[in-house]
Structures are given as C-alpha cells and as structure tokens.
Amino acid sequence: MRIFFIGDIVGRIGRKAVKEILPDLQKKHGFDFVIANGENAAGGFGLTKLVAQELYSYGINCLTMGNHTWDNKDILNIIDEYAIVRPLNYNLGSPGSGWRIFAINNKKLAVVNFIGQVFMDNNSPFDKYEQEIANIKKESDLIVIDFHAEATGEKLAFAHYVTADVSCVVGTHTHIQTADEKIIEQQTAYITDLGMTGAVDSILGMSKTSVIERFRYQIPQRFKVARGLYQLEGLLVDINDTTGKAESVLRIHQTSLK
C-alpha cells in the first residue's frame, strides 16, 4: 500500500495548503491512505472538532498529535469518535488512545503515535514500545509510527530499535523537513522530520515578528499563525502488504508557487 504522511499542519493556512495541494498529489501519486500530524491545526495550538472535520473532508484519513495535543480542550469531545491518535507514551488513564487500527486493502494498519523524552518531559518511548508492541501486533498486519520528537538522536535510535516490527517511522515536531529519507535495513521507511504544512514566509508556520521578539526580549507572547504563500510537506511511502517491508520513499515539498 501507498501511504502519504503529512508534516505538522499549522493553522488555517496549513489547512488551505492541504485543500489546494493534496488533490493534485493524490492524482499524481495515487496513495491509499493519508496520515497527517494535526497538533497545530487549530490556530497553531491543538485540534477542534470543526478543524478535524475540515481536514477529513480534504482527504486526510488519520490525524496524529504531539506536545500540543491538549492545547485546545475541544479535542476531548472527538478524540475517540474521530479515531485521533495521541502519543502512546502518555501516562496511563490519559484520554484517547496511542494507536488505532485502520482497514486498508484488506489489511489492518496500526497507526501509532509516540512523543520524545529528550527535552520533552515524557515517558520513555522505548519503554512504552516494549510494553505495548505485542498488543499492537496482535491486532494488526502492518504498523506505522509518527514519532513526534525534538532530538535527532532519539528519533534515529528509536527507528533502528523498532525495525523488526514496524514498516515506517516518520518524525514530526521540528517543522523543518530533513533530507535524510531512507529505508533502514531494507525494512523500515524513515525520515527524521516530515516538515511543516502552512505559511512559507514564517518561522515554523508562525508570524516571524512575534517569534523574533520573543527570542530578542524573552517576553512571553502568544504566537500568531503567519499568512501568504503556503507549502505542504510530507513523505510518500510504499509498503509491501505481504512482507510489511517498506519498498520506496519519496520526500514531498510542494508550495503554492507551482
């Protein structure tokens, strides 16, 4: 199957990028399933029911999250109903679920979300993986992971750690696409970061002025989503439905400037 992973969608303009660019990509590449990181989709901070509905209407099939999961409390109303996948290594009893099963091509695809520990004050993704992988395998034929993390070393180490059972590990969170897409040990598709879907003329999707001010004077302020031209970034992955091995990766960076 061919899966398209989309990097963190930031605000209204990020959703516009999906609306305008995704259909063309679908036409050109014909993917079977679209997974997007939605932690910044609602005004840059979290996800709402309306925003999730909008993104699904554009052809996204599954939304994963990250450190901004709970920024907008409206997610609590939809996290189960809409099968949103939040980091699995959250504490026990957290709302929602860290993995969900989707049926594609008569296969059960598990989409799993992890969040990093380094710099991010979360439970070890390695430890939680050990605790949960047997359950996930029991319920699924294929497994893909959105690893939402800061540190490149943690992302790479995690991907190498899970190659035996996982078809694909895509990194999110830094909002900057990396140039290291590859297939690890002829099995697991990998990229350190998918990049960002939103305003081109921005800092990580946000208005440049406010971000620069904060670094310059260290005075807290709420960042605003930037405007103008937009981009969509992600990774296209082909997985062999039978072997579970990734067979090709294609990095996507598409702007409204085409």
Added chain:
Amino acid sequence: MRIFFIGDIVGRIGRKAVKEILPDLQKKHGFDFVIANGENAAGGFGLTKLVAQELYSYGINCLTMGNHTWDNKDILNIIDEYAIVRPLNYNLGSPGSGWRIFAINNKKLAVVNFIGQVFMDNNSPFDKYEQEIANIKKESDLIVIDFHAEATGEKLAFAHYVTADVSCVVGTHTHIQTADEKIIEQQTAYITDLGMTGAVDSILGMSKTSVIERFRYQIPQRFKVARGLYQLEGLLVDINDTTGKAESVLRIHQTSLK
C-alpha cells in the same frame, strides 16, 4: 566568493570522508574557502592539535566549534594559534575567540560561531549579537555565521534577525541535514542544519548499538565512533563580494558509495 561549509566532522572516519571527498568537490565546484564544524573531529569529542593539522592539510581553512568545544583540553593549546572559532556567546574570559577575520579575494571575511540557548544553557545569541556586531562589522567586509543549536525555531529566528548584516547563517549540531536551504530576503544564505560528515551506518556518526542501549536502559556509556562507509555533508554558498548578498546555495550530500 564561493564558500563551502561542512557539517560536524565525526571522528577518524569523518576526517577520512574529508580527505577522500573534498578534493573532488573542490575540483567540481572551485570554492574559495572551506569552513567546517570540528567539535566532534577528535574521536567524536572535541578537537586536538593533530586533528586540526590533519583537517587543514585536507583543504579546510577554518574550524568552528559547539557544545563539545572543551571536551578535549588539547584545544586550549591551539585555539588562538590555529584561529579556531568557538561560540561567541560563551561567558566573558573564556579561552579563544568567537570570531576571526580571514583574508579572501582581497576581502576581510568574518567567520562567527554562535551556540543556541534553547535546551543548551548558554547566553542568548541574540543578546551577544547585539553586543558584538558593531565590532565585527568594523573589522570585516563580509560576515558568515555557524549557528550551532538544537531548536529549529531559534535557528530560523536568529537568521531572520541578522539578515541586514550577515551573508550566510548555517546551522550545525543536529547532525541531520535539513532540506530547507534558501536565501532569506535575497540576502542571507540559510540552512537549518548542514548535516554530518562521518559514518553512514550510524546514529549521528556514533555506533548504533551504544546509542540504542542508552535510550533503552538509560545507563550512561561513552559512545564510540562508527565505521564503514562514510559521507560528507555541507552547503555551498556564493556571496557577491561587493554587495555581501548571497546569490546561490547548493546543498551537498556525498557518500563513499559513488
């Protein structure tokens, strides 16, 4: 002038990558000056006199540093004599200097090194830039910066902050090359991270096993430099000597597999 920036050189195999790959690149692209990040050049941790000599003999003209600057105390013997550039935003009275002037094409090129504050416990690079930029401008015709930092937002914000006076800001430290090379406001060449020069089959240049073990069991251990095939990563930048504006950027990822 054409400047080639090389991403963090990791250990003996990273130096071999420079030795084997740099001459071909020089032949093909004909650059005027080569700047490399050397903070991991000596066994993965810091720099020594012998290692610096070796790197200069391969055609590198200037070495910049980062959070591993002081890992090997031998650097204290050569930091001034060899014009090594360590982060400018270190505390006052730190050995060495945060910028050095090099004469190229009858121009005085200032090579400046900054280190990030986010996740890294350092003085604000924005603040130190304000304190020092007038002095640097007085002594130089052109300014380029190696910004050694973790957080993508800090790197991008800094680059946008300095466009008026700086021809080029290249990020280092994450050891993963990003795919976002560009020229900001038609002035300042930029990439979030140059990437890494060292072993291909590794985690950031280090042996995979030890890094994975540490994440898995959280037991400290000294990482070893990996072996095998090697790569050299960097960015080629053309700067207009008269206007100081960057005119083109070319991302380089070259492996021993050619």
Added chain:
Amino acid sequence: MRIFFIGDIVGRIGRKAVKEILPDLQKKHGFDFVIANGENAAGGFGLTKLVAQELYSYGINCLTMGNHTWDNKDILNIIDEYAIVRPLNYNLGSPGSGWRIFAINNKKLAVVNFIGQVFMDNNSPFDKYEQEIANIKKESDLIVIDFHAEATGEKLAFAHYVTADVSCVVGTHTHIQTADEKIIEQQTAYITDLGMTGAVDSILGMSKTSVIERFRYQIPQRFKVARGLYQLEGLLVDINDTTGKAESVLRIHQTSLK
C-alpha cells in the same frame, strides 16, 4: 542596617499574609528595609499596578521579580516608576532595570535581582555579574542580591563567587524554605531559598488538585491560587553599614495559626 527579605508572595492570600503578619514582625524585629519577591503576587502570575501599590502600603519597600516577571503586562506601566527590580541578566534592551539604589540610614543600598541559567534558559548570572558589578559598586555603598533560581548548586556557587562585594544573597523561586541560612566567609548572608508567602494548604501556593492533576495526566491547565490559612516566610539580615559585612541571619516562618 536590618533588612527583611520576604519569599515569593503568591496571590491575594499571600498579600493578606503580608498585611496581617508583617506589622507584628516589624514591631518585634524593627527592620530598616523590606524587600519581597513579587513575581507571583497578582493571582500567582506576575505583578500589576494595584497589587504593587497594595504591597507597598503594607510596608514593603522594594519588589524583586523572576521567571514570571512578564506574565502580567501591567508591570510595563510601573516597572520604572515603582522601582521594581527585574533580573539583571535579561537581554539588553529589556524593559526596567536589574538593580536600583535605595537610600537607607544615609547609605546607598543596591538591590540586585538575578535569575538562574540552569534549567531556565537565561544568560549566565556569573557573566552578567562580571559585566555590571563595577557599575553597581560605583553607585552604591552596600549590595544585596535576590537570586531567583532552581538549581541549588548554581545558587551556592554564585553566592560564593560574589562574597567579596555583596552583603547578602537570598535565593527565591522554589517556594520551599531551606534550612541552610548562614554567613559565608563572615561576609555574605545566604539562604538557598526564602520560601513562600501564601496559602499553607497548597502546592507552592497553588491549589493542590490542579497541580496534582497536571502531573498525573500531563494535561495543561491554569493553576489557581489556594485559600485557607496563610504563611509568611523570609530571612532577617543584619548588615554592618560600615564594613558591609553581614553579622546575623534569622530565618522567619510565621503562619496565621499563631
């Protein structure tokens, strides 16, 4: 002179503690000057004009700040007029000032505020001290410092570093009073943390439920100031006006339960 330092005042109940307890302490101990950390005085987050006026009306002479300095933007209207002291090691060009001179007993007392670097992403207090101490000495007869920081090692090291010129270093920020008050090298009065002025039945002055919930489920929520019985915590320091040496310290922990 006798100076009374009050630990972080948290919210309305913290201000009530000052109103109810400070007069008795004044009667009993007869101090010449009262310095309080006000970073949490307005609803737990920052300072406003009305809150500052209220605290001054209770006998506080000087307010210092910390990582919550800018939480309430109203401080920008009064930071200079009311001689509020914010961390000196903020970036250049930040509003307000990191030290202020007060006239007491015909002496010029410099009250200086620093913020920690460890775990807190600020400029090095050691570095900024080196840059500013000559200026402060030129304008003052005596110097006292509120060092607002997390790490005990950084606080102790800083106090030992400045003994030659400073009569007193009191730590703030952790909201838990330490039992290590002393006079370093017969010169500099010291305590790692003054403690907290506010609700007794609380976590650091905040409602227990919300804090526990956040640790338990990691879901962000705005903490509310706790209620009920209150406490005032601080340190009383006697400084020899002529030599500048601290001569005695007395730790204060007073509750409404007396």
Added chain:
Amino acid sequence: MRIFFIGDIVGRIGRKAVKEILPDLQKKHGFDFVIANGENAAGGFGLTKLVAQELYSYGINCLTMGNHTWDNKDILNIIDEYAIVRPLNYNLGSPGSGWRIFAINNKKLAVVNFIGQVFMDNNSPFDKYEQEIANIKKESDLIVIDFHAEATGEKLAFAHYVTADVSCVVGTHTHIQTADEKIIEQQTAYITDLGMTGAVDSILGMSKTSVIERFRYQIPQRFKVARGLYQLEGLLVDINDTTGKAESVLRIHQTSLK
C-alpha cells in the same frame, strides 16, 4: 517503628560523617531502621561494593539511589545481593529493583525509590506508581519512599498523591536540607529534601573551586569531593506500626563541630 533517613552521602568524608555521627544519634534516638541515599557515596559518583559494605558496617540498613545510580558500574555486581533500591520508574529491564521488602518489628517494610521527571528525563513517577502500587501493597505492611527529584512542585504533588498508602515520602537530590518537614493529612511524613551528608565547606559536597569555575567559564571538569569539617543531615520518622500513619518527624542536622 522509628526510621532514620539520611540525605545523600557524598564521598569518603560523607562516609566518615556517618561513621562518627550515626552511633551518637542511634544512642540518643534509638531508631529501628536506617535508610540512606547512596548515589554519591563512592567519590561523589555512584556506589561500589566496598563502599556499600562500609556503609552497612556503620549501621545503615538500606541504600537508595538516584540520577547517579549507574555512575560506577561496580553497582551491577551488588545491586541485588545487597538489596540496593534504585529508582522504580527506570525503564523495564533495568538492572536491580525499585522496591525491596525489609522485616522490622514483625512488619514488612517496603522501601521504594522514585526519581523525578521534571528537568530529569525520566518516566513519570506518578504513572509508575499507578502501575506498581498494588503489587507493593500486596507484599508489604508499610511503605516509605525516597523521591529523588529536583523540582519542589513535583515532590510535593507526589507526596500528596500517595498519602492514602504511604507512611513517608522524603525528598533527596538537591543536597540542601529544606525546613518544611511535616505530616501530610495526619498520615504521611514529608520533607522536600533531607539535605547532604559530607563536607560542610563545599558546594553540595564538592570542592567549591571546581564548581565555581564551571559556572564561571562553562568548561566541563570532574568535580572533586571536598574535605574538612563534615555534617550529617536527615529526618527521623515515627510510624505507627498498626495504622501505618506517621506520628512524628524530627529534622536532623549534625556537624562535626559539636
């Protein structure tokens, strides 16, 4: 039963403090069991077989650990044989155990060790507590916890979270004794930090010069254990064997200067 908890023992001089001071305290207070934090007992970094033997010979009955658990690999040889308690919220499969049962007064006392998550990159202690508390209760009559953590808020929140089942939570790690010993809800004895057992004239037990140098110039160096006069710090707790409720706490700070 009467339990004496001793704060982090630092190096040879810390062990000497135990040797010289503990017998007097035993004579005076007559405790039934002595628990000490041993993470810095071997030269400031970790624990060895010889050091553990020495400490047991002085009357310590149980050693707990912290972020320095694995600094000295010799601990791997004795961690089970000597019933050393390392943080429970380490990753699955880590050597040793996070709780051990000791028989005292015909009661089974569970000694549990947790490490903080805030600033420390560990699994959530709250989460691990939920996963393990039922097992611990099944095997024990009484439970006491050494919570080795940096952030005061995390320590307090954790203590309030576990009151229903735990007789005592003592904080360690900051090496500075706090003045907030108390019994939470008439059940759980508590102190934010026990303090440090080692050299008086030091920074957290280490030589002042090296620590100050590191803050001043940010150049890494191995700290050395300080010398001279010594201190022992801790907390004495009386627990009702039948109800499991703490009934009294007494903070201990004893120096060789008596």
